[in-house]
Amino acid sequence: MPKSVIITCAVTGGIHTPTMSPYLPITPDQIADAAIGASEAGATIIHLHARNPETGKPDSRLEIFEQFLPKIKDGCDSILNISTGGGLGMSREQRILAANTFSPEMASLNVGSMNFGIFPMAEKYDNWQHEWEPAFLNMTQDFIFPNTFADIEFILKELGETHGTRFEFECYDLGHLYNLAYFVNKGMIKPPFFVQMVFGVLGGVGADLDNLVHMHNVANKLFGDDYEWSVLAAGRHQMPFGTQSAMLGGNLRVGLEDSLYIRRGELATSNAQQVTQIRNIIEGLGLTVATPAEARERLALKGVEHVSF
Ligand code: KMH
Ligand code: ZN
Numbered sequence: 001m002p003k004s005v006i007i008t009c010a011v012t013g014g015i016h017t018p019t020m021s022p023y024l025p026i027t028p029d030q031i032a033d034a035a036i037g038a039s040e041a042g043a044t045i046i047h048l049h050a051r052n053p054e055t056g057k058p059d060s061r062l063e064i065f066e067q068f069l070p071k072i073k074d075g076c077d078s079i080l081n082i083s084t085g086g087g088l089g090m091s092r093e094q095r096i097l098a099a100n101t102f103s104p105e106m107a108s109l110n111v112g113s114m115n116f117g118i119f120p121m122a123e124k125y126d127n128w129q130h131e132w133e134p135a136f137l138n139m140t141q142d143f144i145f146p147n148t149f150a151d152i153e154f155i156l157k158e159l160g161e162t163h164g165t166r167f168e169f170e171c172y173d174l175g176h177l178y179n180l181a182y183f184v185n186k187g188m189i190k191p192p193f194f195v196q197m198v199f200g201v202l203g204g205v206g207a208d209l210d211n212l213v214h215m216h217n218v219a220n221k222l223f224g225d226d227y228e229w230s231v232l233a234a235g236r237h238q239m240p241f242g243t244q245s246a247m248l249g250g251n252l253r254v255g256l257e258d259s260l261y262i263r264r265g266e267l268a269t270s271n272a273q274q275v276t277q278i279r280n281i282i283e284g285l286g287l288t289v290a291t292p293a294e295a296r297e298r299l300a301l302k303g304v305e306h307v308s309f
Contacts (some may be wrong), residue, residue, distance in 0.1 A: 005282050006166070006251035008196075008230060009043035009087035011035050012051060012272045013257025014087035015057035015118055017133040019125050021260045024168040027053040028067035030076065033269045035068070037253070039076035043294045045254065046072065047081045047108065047168065055130050058087025060094035069102055069309040077292050079119035079301060081106035081168055084155055088116060090141060094152055099159055103308040105228035105301040108154050108196075109167040111183075115203030116145040122140035128204065141144075145203075148193050152179070156188050164302040168196045168230075172204030174215060188206055194299055195219055196253060199241055200234035209239035212244055228298060232258050239278060246282050251290075254278050 011034040025034040034050045035046045048066040051057060065082070067252040072080060081185035082104045099107040121278075122137040159165040167189075171177050177207035183189045197215050200207035205215070210229060218228055230251035233241035238259035260264060262268040279289055296303065 002249060002287055003298075004288040004294055005043045005246050006228070006230060006295050007275060007278060007282075008045040008047055008081070008232075008251070008253035008255070008292040009035075009038035009271050009275050010047035010255035010257030011038060011252060012049055014049045014085065014253070015149060015257065016260055017130070017136065018304060019127070019129045020121070020131055021256070022059075023267060023269050024056070024256055024260065025271075026056045026151040028050050028064060028071075028263050032071040033070040035078070036049055036075040037270055037272035038063070039078040039276045041272040042289045043078055043275045044080045044279070044281040044290045044292055045081050045106065045168075047083060047253070047257065049083045049257070056134070057130070057132050058090070060090055060097050062098060065098045065102060066309070072171055073304065073307070073309060075118075077304070079292050079295060080109060081308070083194050084159070085106045085110050085170065085180070088118070088136070088143060088145060092146075092154065096155060099165060100269065101308070102164070103163040103303065103306070104165055104193075105296070105307060106151075106168055107155075107159055107165050107298075109152065110145065110147040110170045110171055110274070111152055111174060111179045113147050114145050114172055116140055116143060117202035120202065147275070149179070152183065157185065160188075164306065166193050166299060167303055170196050170198055172198045172201055172217070174205065174218060177215065177219055177222055184223065192298060192300055193227050195223070195229045197229060197231050198233075199231065200237045207233045207241060209244060212241060216248060216250070229237035235259050236261065236264065238274070242278050243281050244286060246287055252278065
């Protein structure tokens with residue numbers, strides 16, 4: 001029997017900006033509604049960032065997370081995953097603050113420093129709603145997303161050891177798998193762990209099917225049966241790469257964090273719409289979607305009764 005497919009939905013992220021889509025969740029209520037809607041559509045895991053409710057800028061303040069985390073927990077049983085990527089340019093302390101405070105079942109952990117170029121998107125828009133948007137995008141021309149070995153170790157200790165939070169390990173390139181293997185071999189990461197392979201971010205590995213197959217083969221060589229793998233791809237590659245992952249026995253991620261579209265030239269009107277689309281594809285392939293309970297067991301999560309929100 002093939003394993004059921006874990007769908008992660010990343011509902012807002014810290015990359016797209018309000019001008020790009022009227023459907024991007026901004027306020028705590030919008031983020032909560034988007035998360036619950038995605039869960040009802042079949043999302044197993046919800047990956048969360050916060051934004052300033054007035055400007056939509058990525059924001060690390062606890063009082064914002066506080067307004068949506070309990071609401072989502074009460075409104076659905078999906079696994080809640082708090083980002084430690086935060087918003088590009090945030091300090092290490094800002095990035096870990098929410099996860100360290102609310103002790104979620106899962107958090108993201110980016111396993112390599114890299115160029116992270118979202119500046120090409122700035123050319124596509126005029127009439128920005130907020131001044132910060134083009135400045136934020138354009139600063140990534142001269143920006144490195146820092147995830148040093150010390151940063152990774154800090155998060156593994158602070159969150160992993162202290163809180164029992166487990167991770168969505170974001171791997172944007174082949175070398176990141178080897179960074180992860182270093183910590184696995186040191187005994188700092190215990191199986192079963194969850195590897196999110198990220199394709200199509202400018203600065204990371206391109207959205208080329210050969211790369212997906214190769215990264216999967218290398219991960220198999222490094223980690224054997226000890227891990228679960230998932231795929232996300234930016235923009236128009238989101239659905240094709242998610243589909244390929246499901247076909248190869250992997251899991252996948254959708255959501256407006258990674259793509260604002262439902263198909264070429266058409267904005268997705270909600271996160272739930274993207275989840276429904278990929279769910280239909282998965283079921284059309286004769287596969288099933290993993291329930292949160294199945295994923296909790298497969299990923300050895302501590303359980304919702306042990307979070308602090
Ligand atoms: N935005 C994705 C490409 C994080 O939140 O830690 C990666 C991501 C990072 O989700
Ligand atoms: Zn994220």
